Amino acid sequence: MTALQQQDPEIFSLIQQEEVRQHNKIRLIASENYVSSAVLEATGSILTNKYSEGYPGKRYYEGQQLIDQIESIAIDRAKAVFGAEHVNVQPYSGSPANMAVYLAFLKPGDTILGMALPHGGHLTHGSKVSISGKYFNAVSYALNEEGILDYEEIRNKALECKPKILIAGHSAYPRILDFAKFREIADEVGALLMVDMAHFAGLVAGGVHPSPFPYADVVTTTTHKSLRGPRGAMIMCKAEYAKAIDKAVFPGMQGGPHDSTTAAIAVALKEASTDSFKKYTAQVVENAASLADVLIEKGFNLVTGGTENHLMLIDLSNKNITGKQAAKALDAAGIVLNCNSVPFDKRKPFDPSGIRLGTCAITSRGFAKAEMVILGNMMDRVVNNFEDSAVLAEIAQEVQALCDKFPAPGLEHIAK
Template identity: 60%
Template structure:
């Protein structure tokens, strides 16, 4: 059963309703380890599905281009105030549609086409929008890329400084999509000050950990901070840009009218709900448990001979190099999905394989933590992963089918927010 219920969807469009139901059951029956995914609360789901989706609201609170904003303005102001309080920032913009447009707004606020921008290379764990060649950010601006060290799997801050002094980027990104270690925001800030660059911290993956006190904050170090509102933060699919008061006007102007029209008001309301949830005491316990689960899972995988980039994790994310297991990331990920363990294949630093058929797997523990799993379950999950990876190398589907049944049996003891199987 869905919470909130969807009876009209079921009666008016049974085809879509059936697919939604199938997706809910899939999420219920699988160990969801994709690092960018989570479960939202029924309250967030309800906010996302309200009549707010009917309303256009171009502009900002008190300065709209459409009438009828008596209720929308307070909702957006609530989201802004909650973001400012939760993260301790001077300014927040909650209108970006998603993480990539939020990052693009940073470029529009501070750069001109062709300006140099520095970010972690995509194969090393960076993001497309940090200046990678296939992204608009790599085509419209001059990318300068730093790497991780081959021996440690960690960012070499001396290399970052040397490169920044040589190339003089106007914007430096820290953060990314496959970084299993703590980001050294103070070190990046020192380099940005020395080179006269704007420092942008992309905390999309770790925002929930920062809000819960399980990862250091970039506030006070970065000039501007971007984040999605899902992932570890457990909100809807949206984004925010936070900054010092000095940059508020430039950021707001870049979002609207620079890149977007009217904000998605139903998403804004759901962001506000998620931010209120993240301010509660139990959210800090969730954030700490996410990290504890990741560390326990990493330790269990290391015991089974898995090569983890950087040797482990400080946050929610684990990056595995499968080279020593005799199977590539893609067939391993596909076999694991059939076995009820959902994750994604991923490039690893200095990967000799192609991006669409890389050597690695990326794992995150946020969603299983939301389901209530704790450290004692991590050795079993590692054992299942190991069994299926070995089976994938041998193309043994009997193991895959057995593990899928065992996973379903185990997860039946852990409720899923927003859906329960019919009695």
């Protein structure tokens, strides 16, 4: 009996059930992944006992001799993996990281320009329901009718609104961003260029996606998506902005860092520097392209007509099913993803026309091209039979049988 099982059997049971769920289901949520056992160990370590306001060598509490080493290692590894001049590994998550950038360079009412949320942007890129859209003059650029970024339209928007920060990044855009064009636009209007690479950071680390670092002034990222680390974040920037960024994170946005998360980020970055991680990210992209081909063949309408990264956005309007209905039916069949608005969506965000999916987590399990064919066929059967509980239950059994063949990192004991 473990300490948790003895002390709090209710929470212990729920965690066990979640372990089983993560093993038995095909997880296609583009923001999720499986971390290694080593990352799990660091995340759940006794480092959670420490309080470490400040930065290495400049703390407000004593007893930081080992914490300083851990944070310095994480910083050095991030610099090496991404080629960054300065790194802050303390942000609690991606949204606070983005807000810290705004705090560093903006005053309330200043203008930011980012991708519209319904077109694939993120809440913190200026959505009116987010603090980023309430405290700043947030202007958005959109996709064209083909679902592709129109850089001339972005340039015209920038010339019109003269943003202090131009944001390149997304949470549901299946194409590679042209960082050079964003840099040209930022230079023309005198803006800082901020790249939010939360979704594709791992792909950049693995060398299968262009790097924003030669072009961006500031780069933000989460660490738990394609980078396969704990739920944390980093801000990386040119050396000239280091002091402003560090002050914005602490004391501007938060107090003491989560030292256990910092250690887990360091572990994940060590993993990201290996040849096996490069092979992993290449397989992520290959799996996404393969699954996209199967779904297109089955008549699914993929926004932009395909994918160049790890994710896909699918407009289900031609399938006579809403995004919410599809997500619920797929979950019942053991395939987990999220409903999502599509460009020019006529439906409300809580029950939109589309679904979003990604291949990071299933690739971590070892799924390859053959499994993409099986998965695409399963998804097609679910959508065509979304009101038939018997068919969904049958597919769920097939999903579990498939998952049993591919134990997930950190959950190998479930398969046994």
